[in-house]
Amino acid sequence: MPTDLDNKVHSAFSPAPLTPEETDTLYEDLDGVRGGYHCASQLREIILREGDHPSCQLLAGHVGSGKSTALAKLRRQLDQAGDAYVFAFNAEQALGRDDLDAPNLLLALSNALRAHLHKQEGIWLGSRPLDRFKKRCQRTFNAEIRIRGAKAKAPFGEANVTIEQHADYRRIVRNHVGAEPGTLTEAINELLRDAAARLAAKNKPRRLVLTIDGLDKMSNAAAPNVEPPAERLFIGRAMELTALQCHVVYTIPLDLAYSTLSLPLSERYHRDPWVIPMVTVAPRPPATTVDKRAAAGRQALRGLVHRRLDRAGVAEGDVFADGALDMLIKFTGGNPSGLMTWIQEAAASSPLPIGKDVIDAAVTAYRTRHHRRLTAEHTPLLLEALSRGQVTRTTDNECAWRELVTSGSLLIYLDDREWYGVNPVIDTGSLPGAPLALAEAT
Numbered sequence: 001m002p003t004d005l006d007n008k009v010h011s012a013f014s015p016a017p018l019t020p021e022e023t024d025t026l027y028e029d030l031d032g033v034r035g036g037y038h039c040a041s042q043l044r045e046i047i048l049r050e051g052d053h054p055s056c057q058l059l060a061g062h063v064g065s066g067k068s069t070a071l072a073k074l075r076r077q078l079d080q081a082g083d084a085y086v087f088a089f090n091a092e093q094a095l096g097r098d099d100l101d102a103p104n105l106l107l108a109l110s111n112a113l114r115a116h117l118h119k120q121e122g123i124w125l126g127s128r129p130l131d132r133f134k135k136r137c138q139r140t141f142n143a144e145i146r147i148r149g150a151k152a153k154a155p156f157g158e159a160n161v162t163i164e165q166h167a168d169y170r171r172i173v174r175n176h177v178g179a180e181p182g183t184l185t186e187a188i189n190e191l192l193r194d195a196a197a198r199l200a201a202k203n204k205p206r207r208l209v210l211t212i213d214g215l216d217k218m219s220n221a222a223a224p225n226v227e228p229p230a231e232r233l234f235i236g237r238a239m240e241l242t243a244l245q246c247h248v249v250y251t252i253p254l255d256l257a258y259s260t261l262s263l264p265l266s267e268r269y270h271r272d273p274w275v276i277p278m279v280t281v282a283p284r285p286p287a288t289t290v291d292k293r294a295a296a297g298r299q300a301l302r303g304l305v306h307r308r309l310d311r312a313g314v315a316e317g318d319v320f321a322d323g324a325l326d327m328l329i330k331f332t333g334g335n336p337s338g339l340m341t342w343i344q345e346a347a348a349s350s351p352l353p354i355g356k357d358v359i360d361a362a363v364t365a366y367r368t369r370h371h372r373r374l375t376a377e378h379t380p381l382l383l384e385a386l387s388r389g390q391v392t393r394t395t396d397n398e399c400a401w402r403e404l405v406t407s408g409s410l411l412i413y414l415d416d417r418e419w420y421g422v423n424p425v426i427d428t429g430s431l432p433g434a435p436l437a438l439a440e441a442t
Helices: 005-010 039-050 067-083 089-096 103-119 128-147 167-179 183-202 229-236 262-269 292-312 326-329 336-349 355-374 379-388 398-406 432-442
Strands: 058-060 085-090 208-213 247-251 274-276 410-414 420-421
Touching: 005 167, 039 058, 039 247, 039 274, 039 379, 058 067, 058 262, 067 208, 067 247, 085 089, 085 103, 085 326, 085 355, 089 103, 089 208, 089 274, 103 183, 103 208, 103 355, 128 420, 167 183, 183 208, 183 336, 208 229, 262 336, 292 326, 292 336, 326 336, 326 355, 336 355, 355 379, 379 398, 398 410
Parallel strands: 058 247, 058 274, 085 208, 208 247
Antiparallel strands: 410 420
């Protein structure tokens, strides 16, 4: 049976992104140990500088690096200063990751914004063009359902799937947008203008900011000669995504921000994507001794953990055996959300306090997960990063590089320059083809 202490630790170390309200007490400023990268403040500065002129920004980073928390911090900063009205939309929760395209994303976004303003502010937004567009799509969808002899609610009602998530409905929306270019974005912009006016009438900020989270989890892999979903959305549909008459921040897959398409991506969105690096907890290769930067990073993550301990009302010694917390910080590679997950899982797997034997077992499990995905093509890149903190990307190893970055086997850091680190759970001595690759490297 879980004890009261177990329950407190499990609750305190949830890896879920912080809410805007939680940032007041649980947010630990890690910007100084990520190369001075003040993401939330920089996003806010651009929004304020652009004023009534719409802006569109992209945000990337490893899974668990803190993108959602940065968006929550941005929302908190804008809310507290009264600079803007922020609506947060999680595309993954609303639509999933499959077959996602701009028309479906924008339609679901407009529906969610309408519902939010009606519930939270008592504002009912009107847009006749948008309503007419949705009715045309619904009629086509219902007609297809009738032709197949199925009930309209069957595909999504019983399975708890919304109509926006239905593959046939998505296809219909795309077809209608293709037949009526610009109709959907014009209708949504009318909705946004109405929102701004009605917010101002209620003494709310008329500057509207939309944060679109969850898109960073889209796949950017595809079969040969097939355009990857993320590239299709952010490159192919950039004109629609940037056409909204308000301020927008989209999260994007990390490998897309570093791909060979990074230049057209920057051109279409008028600025480079923001990338949140890992917290520096190890020296940049070829150095091997923990330096001031790494020590500061480890101390900052200790501060993050102590905020959670304080909220739970427990002491470090109640949860961690001597040296265990430092060991966890080292093996998570500077991933804030990953650290929370490791602590939560370790606490659930054995009696507290967490000992080094429990961490050793966790490292072995995570190492196995990473090594299952590694092939001989990955090994030269990992060994190069291990020896000099950089990788030489070529057209031949681009696919392997993307896989390493997406899986977190290669981690991105920033101090006075950007560099790569090998995930500390990986055993570089047992990589596929390691002896041959090492001989070639030397």
